[in-house]
Amino acid sequence: MSIFKRASRALRSKISLFSSISTSNSHPIISPRPYLFHFCYTQNAASFCSRPRQNSKEGSTIDLEQYPSDNIRNFSIIAHVDHGKSTLADRLLELTGTIRKGHGQPQYLDKLQVERERGITVKAQTATMFHRHKFLGSDTDFLLNLIDTPGHVDFSYEVSRSLAACQGALLVVDAAQGVQAQTVANFYLAFESNLAIIPVINKIDQPTADPDRVKAQLKSMFDLDPSDALLTSAKTGQGLEQVLPAVIERIPPPPGKSTSPLRMLLLDSYYDEYKGVICHVAIVDGALHKGDKICSAATGQSYEVNDVGILHPELVPTGILLTGQVGYIVSGMRSTKEARIGDTLHHTRTVIQSLPGFKPAKHMVFSGLYPADGSDFEALNHAIERLTCNDASVSVTKESSTALGLGFRCGFLGLLHMDVFHQRLEQEHGAHVISTVPTVPYIFEYSDESKLQVQNPAALPSNPKNRLVACWEPTVIATIIIPSEYVGSVITLCAERRGEQLEYSFIDSQRAFMKYRMPLREIVVDFYNELKSITSGYASFDYEDSEYQASDLVKLDILLNGQPVDAMATIVHRSKAPRVGRELVEKLKKFIDRQMFEIIIQAAIGSKVIARETVSAMRKNVLAKCYGGDITRKKKLLEKQKEGKKRMKRVGSVDIPQEAFHELLKVS
Numbered sequence: 001m002s003i004f005k006r007a008s009r010a011l012r013s014k015i016s017l018f019s020s021i022s023t024s025n026s027h028p029i030i031s032p033r034p035y036l037f038h039f040c041y042t043q044n045a046a047s048f049c050s051r052p053r054q055n056s057k058e059g060s061t062i063d064l065e066q067y068p069s070d071n072i073r074n075f076s077i078i079a080h081v082d083h084g085k086s087t088l089a090d091r092l093l094e095l096t097g098t099i100r101k102g103h104g105q106p107q108y109l110d111k112l113q114v115e116r117e118r119g120i121t122v123k124a125q126t127a128t129m130f131h132r133h134k135f136l137g138s139d140t141d142f143l144l145n146l147i148d149t150p151g152h153v154d155f156s157y158e159v160s161r162s163l164a165a166c167q168g169a170l171l172v173v174d175a176a177q178g179v180q181a182q183t184v185a186n187f188y189l190a191f192e193s194n195l196a197i198i199p200v201i202n203k204i205d206q207p208t209a210d211p212d213r214v215k216a217q218l219k220s221m222f223d224l225d226p227s228d229a230l231l232t233s234a235k236t237g238q239g240l241e242q243v244l245p246a247v248i249e250r251i252p253p254p255p256g257k258s259t260s261p262l263r264m265l266l267l268d269s270y271y272d273e274y275k276g277v278i279c280h281v282a283i284v285d286g287a288l289h290k291g292d293k294i295c296s297a298a299t300g301q302s303y304e305v306n307d308v309g310i311l312h313p314e315l316v317p318t319g320i321l322l323t324g325q326v327g328y329i330v331s332g333m334r335s336t337k338e339a340r341i342g343d344t345l346h347h348t349r350t351v352i353q354s355l356p357g358f359k360p361a362k363h364m365v366f367s368g369l370y371p372a373d374g375s376d377f378e379a380l381n382h383a384i385e386r387l388t389c390n391d392a393s394v395s396v397t398k399e400s401s402t403a404l405g406l407g408f409r410c411g412f413l414g415l416l417h418m419d420v421f422h423q424r425l426e427q428e429h430g431a432h433v434i435s436t437v438p439t440v441p442y443i444f445e446y447s448d449e450s451k452l453q454v455q456n457p458a459a460l461p462s463n464p465k466n467r468l469v470a471c472w473e474p475t476v477i478a479t480i481i482i483p484s485e486y487v488g489s490v491i492t493l494c495a496e497r498r499g500e501q502l503e504y505s506f507i508d509s510q511r512a513f514m515k516y517r518m519p520l521r522e523i524v525v526d527f528y529n530e531l532k533s534i535t536s537g538y539a540s541f542d543y544e545d546s547e548y549q550a551s552d553l554v555k556l557d558i559l560l561n562g563q564p565v566d567a568m569a570t571i572v573h574r575s576k577a578p579r580v581g582r583e584l585v586e587k588l589k590k591f592i593d594r595q596m597f598e599i600i601i602q603a604a605i606g607s608k609v610i611a612r613e614t615v616s617a618m619r620k621n622v623l624a625k626c627y628g629g630d631i632t633r634k635k636k637l638l639e640k641q642k643e644g645k646k647r648m649k650r651v652g653s654v655d656i657p658q659e660a661f662h663e664l665l666k667v668s
């Protein structure tokens with residue numbers, strides 16, 4: 001039985017996310033303002049892009065009243081990493097004249113520096129486009145809201161939020177790589193949200209493209225009709241003219257009621273230096289006008305709407321948003337904490353039923369963040385506050401460490417998310433941070449039946465008052481898709497990582513599909529890199545969280561000259577403790593400079609030492625390799641050493657360089 005059919009059974013009873021609720025109150029509709037259109041030819045001679053001209057009265061607004069919900073289509077682009085979502089989004093924006101062709105920066109909607117440097121999408125981005133299409137026999141103007149979503153598993157929360165504002169999705173699949181792990185995960189997200197799914201087989205220009213094989217995979221895995229698949233190349237433009245007509249004809253208009261009281265779903269928020277908090281919203285029912293008084297269903301707090309508009313793709317004020325439209329509002333919220341993602345906003349003095357909202361983001365990985373220089377705590381505090389304004393999926397609590405001083409314990413959606421957060425802290429806010437070994441949330445149960453959830457290994461008492469009776473660790477269900485020849489080595493890797501095989505089948509003659517239950521701890525540290533390396537980069541991998549399972553866990557302490565370094569403590573499975581302990585002390589030995597006294601580095605479980613290294617006494621001579629050379633070179637090296645010393649962390653009498661903490665992150 002195909003996965004699709006199994007899922008259909010499970011989901012048969014699910015109801016639509018946007019099943020509309022009938023209400024009697026209606027908000028008065030303001031009479032339409034005058035509007036004008038001009039038309040321009042696009043690269044595709046057969047179609048026009050209709051671009052509403054700026055309203056001359058208000059100077060800066062576009063009139064949206066021309067677009068009743070029947071003329072609106074809201075859709076996401078979803079796919080596995082690198083299958084071409086952002087490039088396809090670029091082409092659609094060009095095709096509709098929303099951005100100029102050759103605007104100079106590919107993947108236009110990937111705006112963050114980190115997205116551009118890494119070539120990945122981290123934040124979902126919305127863009128409103130206008131398009132004229134012959135529909136039911138006559139030329140009709142449509143407003144299309146496109147949401148480009150991230151492909152990496154850590155950001156699937158962004159995908160599920162985006163889908164809540166859509167009635168359809170373009171499921172993009174690389175014509176050479178075929179269905180991959182995130183294709184499967186994203187298909188189910190869209191399917192569970194009852195979206196119309198349009199398969200798009202992209203990159204057909206590649207020499208290894210095999211669209212027929214991909215069509216067969218789509219049929220066997222998801223029961224998608226092969227004749228529904230669009231064949232495109234976002235690179236050469238081939239086949240792109242079919243995309244928007246398919247969006248208009250196959251995706252239903254938004255189902256909301258224009259005569260019902262306003263209900264809008266808060267999709268996302270970020271902080272802008274000049275405007276304050278900007279919220280992205282989807283109008284589910286009713287209409288919103290500039291100057292309206294609105295209220296949060298979650299907090300009861302009221303606000304006045306100071307600005308409202310669409311993302312075209314930059315912010316364009318329109319003074320109004322109508323049923324089914326997606327746009328932004330500025331409403332005097334002082335912090336993004338007030339803008340709760342998934343909240344329902346409505347007019348004050350109207351009674352509405354809240355929208356279903358979203359499941360809260362689940363933090364998979366926790367790590368301590370400390371200022372590299374202890375005196376920078378306030379600066380780091382400020383930087384984290386500002387960044388969490390734009391990334392509400394990070395949890396932050398203050399903590400202190402004897403080794404590192406005052407800092408923060410942060411929860412992330414995965415390791416890539418953690419990495420991206422660090423990079424943004426440094427790039428966007430100039431913060432220098434030391435992060436501690438990432439850990440997953442464990443549960444420890446004691447003889448008095450008390451349970452302790454541990455997000456920071458240092459918080460686990462080495463000698464508890466009550467006897468420890470059980471330990472529990474979080475698990476995930478991992479999906480792995482690989483070429484058949486790598487099956488053996490992947491099974492070995494998963495067994496080493498304590499995985500339990502749940503499913504093993506073949507997508508077609510060349511590709512195997514496997515499902516494993518695995519401890520989260522085993523996959524957050526370097527699993528994906530190892531999987532990629534043993535499969536020559538051909539594996540694709542995705543995971544979803546699952547239940548806790550009993551496990552034999554121990555706390556591994558790192559001691560320097562007999563003194564435990566709380567920031568380096570970690571929790572591991574007992575069977576892995578000797579190897580992890582050895583690796584940790586070896587790594588530390590490499591990074592701790594020789595000092596004027598001997599340093600003993602130990603890894604211990606309770607009072608039992610399981611690994612040990614010694615750094616012999618002496619000052620590191622940074623000039624050792626500087627034969628001859630002029631004095632300025634030597635001065636530079638000494639200056640660098642001085643600078644490095646400033647960034648050292650003193651534990652007892654031992655100075656630990658910042659890199660040592662970074663290197664520890666890599667030890668599994």
Ligand SMILES: Nc1nc2c(ncn2[C@@H]2O[C@H](COP(=O)(O)OP(=O)(O)OP(=O)(O)O)[C@@H](O)[C@H]2O)c(=O)[nH]1
Pocket residue numbers: 079080081082083084085086087088107119120121122149150151152202203204205206232233234235236
């Ligand atoms: N040959 C070819 N390359 C393409 C095509 N579409 C996209 N690419 C290339 O594929 C790479 C990934 O494209 P993106 O658009 O960034 O992919 P994405 O799915 O948005 O990636 P994530 O956001 O990281 O998930 C880029 O180097 C693109 O230039 C295509 O149709 N043909």
